[in-house]
Amino acid sequence: MGRRSDRAQGNGARPVSGADESHGANTRLVGAGRREEWTGPVVNPPVWRASTHLYPDTAALREGGKHNADGRFFYGRRGAPTQWALADALTGLEPGAAGTVLYPSGVAAIAGALMAVLRPGDVLLVTDNAYEPSRIMANGLLKRFGVESRFFDPLDVEGFASRFCDRTRAVLLESPGSLTMEVCDVPALAAIAREKGAVSLIDNTWASALGFPALERGCDIAIMSLTKHVGGHSDLMMGAASAGDRWYGPLRQTAQALGHVVSPDDASLALRGLRTMGVRLEKSAESALAIARWLAGREEVAQVLCPMLPGAPGHDLWRRDFTGGCGLFSFVLKGRDAAAAARFVDALTLFGIGFSWGGYESLALPIDPAAIRSATPWPPADRNPADRWGVRLSIGLEDAGDLIRDLERGFAAMEQA
Numbered sequence: 001m002g003r004r005s006d007r008a009q010g011n012g013a014r015p016v017s018g019a020d021e022s023h024g025a026n027t028r029l030v031g032a033g034r035r036e037e038w039t040g041p042v043v044n045p046p047v048w049r050a051s052t053h054l055y056p057d058t059a060a061l062r063e064g065g066k067h068n069a070d071g072r073f074f075y076g077r078r079g080a081p082t083q084w085a086l087a088d089a090l091t092g093l094e095p096g097a098a099g100t101v102l103y104p105s106g107v108a109a110i111a112g113a114l115m116a117v118l119r120p121g122d123v124l125l126v127t128d129n130a131y132e133p134s135r136i137m138a139n140g141l142l143k144r145f146g147v148e149s150r151f152f153d154p155l156d157v158e159g160f161a162s163r164f165c166d167r168t169r170a171v172l173l174e175s176p177g178s179l180t181m182e183v184c185d186v187p188a189l190a191a192i193a194r195e196k197g198a199v200s201l202i203d204n205t206w207a208s209a210l211g212f213p214a215l216e217r218g219c220d221i222a223i224m225s226l227t228k229h230v231g232g233h234s235d236l237m238m239g240a241a242s243a244g245d246r247w248y249g250p251l252r253q254t255a256q257a258l259g260h261v262v263s264p265d266d267a268s269l270a271l272r273g274l275r276t277m278g279v280r281l282e283k284s285a286e287s288a289l290a291i292a293r294w295l296a297g298r299e300e301v302a303q304v305l306c307p308m309l310p311g312a313p314g315h316d317l318w319r320r321d322f323t324g325g326c327g328l329f330s331f332v333l334k335g336r337d338a339a340a341a342a343r344f345v346d347a348l349t350l351f352g353i354g355f356s357w358g359g360y361e362s363l364a365l366p367i368d369p370a371a372i373r374s375a376t377p378w379p380p381a382d383r384n385p386a387d388r389w390g391v392r393l394s395i396g397l398e399d400a401g402d403l404i405r406d407l408e409r410g411f412a413a414m415e416q417a
């Protein structure tokens with residue numbers, strides 16, 4: 001957990017790097033979280049493995065227990081400089097954030113943030129294209145704690161206002177949505193939520209703060225799975241939630257009450273990933289766009305769901321609101337079934353088959369969006385109902401030409417029933 005104002009308060013926390021908010025994203029990524037008293041004379045914040053923090057005497061021990069401020073030693077559950085450096089770095093990258101809380105996974109970040117906001121009897125509005133575990137959480141865990149979840153069509157801004165009642169406490173957004181990649185009008189939806197007195201949370205894993213400054217666009221809490229772009233190497237799990245002054249405190253208190261803590265080794269890996277996140281995102285987005293263009297010209301493809309692609313669904317809002325993209329997108333197969341999608345994916349040799357995304361290596365996954373929505377039809381009403389199955393690609397850092405040749409192999413295998 002790390003708070004931006006520590007620096008302003010002059011508690012001795014001095015950034016090693018001269019990078020600040022006036023600099024570009026890549027400059028800030030290089031300098032983020034590298035404070036002198038946490039890092040010492042080396043470049044990277046060292047790994048502080050610590051449960052017990054020793055006090056010089058019992059008076060200091062008693063005194064230590066009275067303060068619960070960021071960047072203060074107490075006990076390992078409140079972290080140590082490695083975790084503080086990562087949280088501080090993420091806060092610095094999110095315009096409008098007062099602080100960031102780290103969680104052991106992205107799902108834990110979503111659960112932790114929702115629990116910081118919701119009470120029994122509340123209604124939560126959830127976007128219908130939410131990440132599947134978010135749906136499961138809404139229909140399971142949250143229900144058990146007395147929260148009622150209602151799913152809404154993320155593209156129906158007009159209808160959104162009518163979904164609120166006097167028990168509506170929070171809204172969970174995600175843009176682009178999982179699997180189907182719809183880009184919603186986040187500023188408009190967040191403004192409506194605010195007007196109705198509800199808290200808006202957004203799962204901003206796809207774009208990260210680099211591509212979509214969620215708090216600046218009107219959201220109250222920005223959540224990210226650091227497992228994806230920040231880690232970037234498919235070898236760690238972590239999540240984060242950043243918020244302004246109103247919600248940072250409740251996020252932090254709830255995380256402490258739930259005992260959320262991340263390992264300093266993983267925090268160190270996440271910090272390492274963060275340094276190159278800008279160039280990785282840029283490169284994978286560029287390859288993804290080239291591959292999306294190529295897929296759009298294939299006769300086996302009904303639709304490419306890639307907001308970065310001109311003419312694709314959500315492209316205009318993506319251009320208006322986003323400053324970057326990434327390598328994750330989907331495409332819908334023309335009238336093919338589950339077995340065809342599986343043949344396609346099984347034939348790929350450069351793409352791994354597996355969950356997650358945002359690593360340096362490309363991944364592919366057959367998808368059936370129809371199975372995980374309730375408020376909106378899939379395929380959408382204006383599309384051919386036979387165009388249901390698709391494939392989600394996470395484009396990594398391989399050469400795009402090689403990946404395209406691999407996808408060609410997939411299409412050939414798909415037709416050999």
Ligand SMILES: *Cc1c(COP(=O)(O)O)cnc(C)c1O
Nearest residue numbers: 105106107131203205225227238
């Ligand atoms: C992967 C993912 C998560 C969950 O992150 P984990 O770190 O795997 O728990 C949350 N939201 C989205 C959109 C994701 O893709």
